[in-house]
Amino acid sequence: MEPPVLEVRRLSKAFGGLKVTNDVSFSIRRGELSAIIGPNGAGKTTLFNLVTGKLAPDRGEVLFKGVRIDGLPTAEIARKGIGRAFQITSIFKERTVLENVLVAVLSRKRMTGRLFRRAASYSGAVGEAMEALEMLSLSGKAQQRAGSLPHGDQKRLDIAVALSLNPEVVMLDEPMAGMSPEERATTVDLLRKVWREKSLTLLFIEHDMDVVFGISEWIRVLNQGVLIAEGTPAEISRNREVITAYLGEEIVE
Amino acid sequence: MSPQRPRTTRDFGQAAQWIAVLVLFAAIPLAGKKFFVTMANEVLVMGLFAVAFNLLYGFTGMLSFGQAAYYGIGGYTVGLLLSKGAMPFAVALPAAAAAGAALALLLGPLCIRLTGVYFTMLTLAFAEMVWGIVFKWYGFTGGDNGIQGIPMPALLRSPVRYYYFTLIIVFTSFWLLRRIVDSPFGAVLQSIRENPERTGFLGIKVRRYELAAMVLSGAFAALAGGLFAGYQHSIHPDMLHWTKSGEVILMSILGGVSSFFGPLMGAAVILFIEDMIGKYTEFWEIWIGGIMLAIVIFFPRGVIGTLDSWIARARNRERTADGTSRS
Numbered sequence: 178m179e180p181p182v183l184e185v186r187r188l189s190k191a192f193g194g195l196k197v198t199n200d201v202s203f204s205i206r207r208g209e210l211s212a213i214i215g216p217n218g219a220g221k222t223t224l225f226n227l228v229t230g231k232l233a234p235d236r237g238e239v240l241f242k243g244v245r246i247d248g249l250p251t252a253e254i255a256r257k258g259i260g261r262a263f264q265i266t267s268i269f270k271e272r273t274v275l276e277n278v279l280v281a282v283l284s285r286k287r288m289t290g291r292l293f294r295r296a297a298s299y300s301g302a303v304g305e306a307m308e309a310l311e312m313l314s315l316s317g318k319a320q321q322r323a324g325s326l327p328h329g330d331q332k333r334l335d336i337a338v339a340l341s342l343n344p345e346v347v348m349l350d351e352p353m354a355g356m357s358p359e360e361r362a363t364t365v366d367l368l369r370k371v372w373r374e375k376s377l378t379l380l381f382i383e384h385d386m387d388v389v390f391g392i393s394e395w396i397r398v399l400n401q402g403v404l405i406a407e408g409t410p411a412e413i414s415r416n417r418e419v420i421t422a423y424l425g426e427e428i429v430e
Numbered sequence: 431m432s433p434q435r436p437r438t439t440r441d442f443g444q445a446a447q448w449i450a451v452l453v454l455f456a457a458i459p460l461a462g463k464k465f466f467v468t469m470a471n472e473v474l475v476m477g478l479f480a481v482a483f484n485l486l487y488g489f490t491g492m493l494s495f496g497q498a499a500y501y502g503i504g505g506y507t508v509g510l511l512l513s514k515g516a517m518p519f520a521v522a523l524p525a526a527a528a529a530g531a532a533l534a535l536l537l538g539p540l541c542i543r544l545t546g547v548y549f550t551m552l553t554l555a556f557a558e559m560v561w562g563i564v565f566k567w568y569g570f571t572g573g574d575n576g577i578q579g580i581p582m583p584a585l586l587r588s589p590v591r592y593y594y595f596t597l598i599i600v601f602t603s604f605w606l607l608r609r610i611v612d613s614p615f616g617a618v619l620q621s622i623r624e625n626p627e628r629t630g631f632l633g634i635k636v637r638r639y640e641l642a643a644m645v646l647s648g649a650f651a652a653l654a655g656g657l658f659a660g661y662q663h664s665i666h667p668d669m670l671h672w673t674k675s676g677e678v679i680l681m682s683i684l685g686g687v688s689s690f691f692g693p694l695m696g697a698a699v700i701l702f703i704e705d706m707i708g709k710y711t712e713f714w715e716i717w718i719g720g721i722m723l724a725i726v727i728f729f730p731r732g733v734i735g736t737l738d739s740w741i742a743r744a745r746n747r748e749r750t751a752d753g754t755s756r757s
Contacts (some may be wrong), residue, residue, distance in 0.1 A: 229631065252632075255631050255669045268628070269624035271623075271688075272620060272621070276617060279612075283614045284632045290614075291615060292615060296614045336633070342632065
């Protein structure tokens with residue numbers, strides 16, 4: 178049987194005395210579109226950092242397609258096929274929108290060691306970068322300075338950069354934070370489209386419950402570093418523990 | 431705008447800039463004053479040193495305070511190979527660049543373990559060590575006397591000929607450096623400047639590229655040092671002194687680290703002020719300080735950087751006035 182595309186086994190991480198990730202285990206099947214929710218400080222971003230190599234776990238394992246990746250450097254994990262976008266938008270602000278994605282495409286194609294020809298003259302790579310921008314409706318702004326884009330566009334550019342690596346797993350940390358309701362709606366549609374077209378495994382952290390319950394196939398709930406529940410949106414919305422820890426009573430009809 | 435960008439007016443603008451600068455420098459000996467040639471030679475050499483430094487600082491975001499070590503090692507390679515090794519200059523000058531690269535390969539891995547101001551302090555510390563060795567090792571480097579009377583090939587003994595030789599080497603280096611900045615590798619360096627962590631998440635081993643930037647910057651700095659030795663016919667430990675590292679930082683910031691030619695402009699301004707004002711007052715440093723202040727206030731991104739952003743803003747305005755958006 179095919180191993181899960183991403184698996185976390187008894188993962189733990191503490192900062193000082195605070196257990197930010199406490200014995201968390203779960204596995205993600207290929208092609209899943211899932212959300213991680215939980216109150217602030219539940220350890221959602223830390224979990225992302227442990228999976229993508231920004232942090233090394235104290236205990237436990239992270240497996241990508243059955244192979245351990247915990248403790249590897251971020252660059253190596255990214256190369257294996259895990260792409261990531263950030264809660265605090267993390268783009269190259271002084272570079273153009275196109276240059277932001279182009280460097281990711283060049284990295285994937287292992288062309289970043291080339292010293293002599295102009296990056297802009299690699300038409301294959303530029304074409305792929307433009308496609309990635311197209312997918313997130315940013316191609317019209319390709320030549321603008323990334324830092325000059327409005328916030329919502331910057332968030333989408335961050336996602337476009339992650340997608341340009343052609344990852345198998347994409348992890349998005351609050352992709353819609355700070356967006357207007359209209360921007361959220363378009364971004365949700367774009368994400369769903371990209372997920373389907375590229376048959377991605379998509380994992381995201383989000384606080385907007387309409388988005389979470391609207392598009393996720395599966396939801397995992399963290400609270401104080403512990404995975405307290407996982408299930409379909411319907412199951413999660415009925416779970417007593419989740420309701421008291423996070424959702425509150427009002428969401429239950 | 432099509433993704434496969436054809437040659438645009440901007441490219442022609444850039445080419446025109448290059449030709450203008452090249453023609454300007456090429457015309458200087460025609461004025462017939464020895465002083466101008468000496469001055470322009472120094473501007474070219476320090477300009478190359480500064481542009482090479484800026485590959486690290488302006489383009490990769492690594493503030494090295496120890497680039498004089500590479501400049502110096504280039505000078506000493508040429509000086510020692512010519513005077514003690516009796517090697518031809520045609521071998522000594524490439525050897526200088528190679529020595530700079532080798533020194534960066536040695537010191538770079540030790541410096542890039544740390545980032546930010548700690549990186550800067552490490553580069554300073556190692557450069558001081560190199561300076562100390564050169565300063566004390568009388569038997570080999572001549573210690574604080576340096577080495578005088580470096581024998582130069584007959585072809586390059588005339589100052590004007592040497593000047594044109596320098597011009598060719600320096601502009602070829604500029605062209606190579608420009609290609610590097612615009613290449614995929616250069617795109618990675620600029621990504622590291624903007625956000626090293628994110629660059630790592632793109633599958634790029636950031637340290638390796640930082641080291642490569644140090645090696646390239648060190649090689650061109652050493653080449654500049656080698657050119658200096660050939661034109662002075664002497665070398666001195668001052669070439670490696672920390673003030674030299676500071677000077678090149680000052681030049682780059684003054685000219686503008688966000689533009690390719692900014693550091694060359696900065697080198698020209700500072701050397702000119704030193705010389706001109708130095709003739710009238712021994713307090714020329716006060717003038718440099720005053721001019722630096724004025725530039726920081728009126729040209730916050732350096733002379734060229736600020737001019738560039740004015741031009742960009744004017745172009746934007748034009749475009750909006752036309753009603754044609756670039757999409």
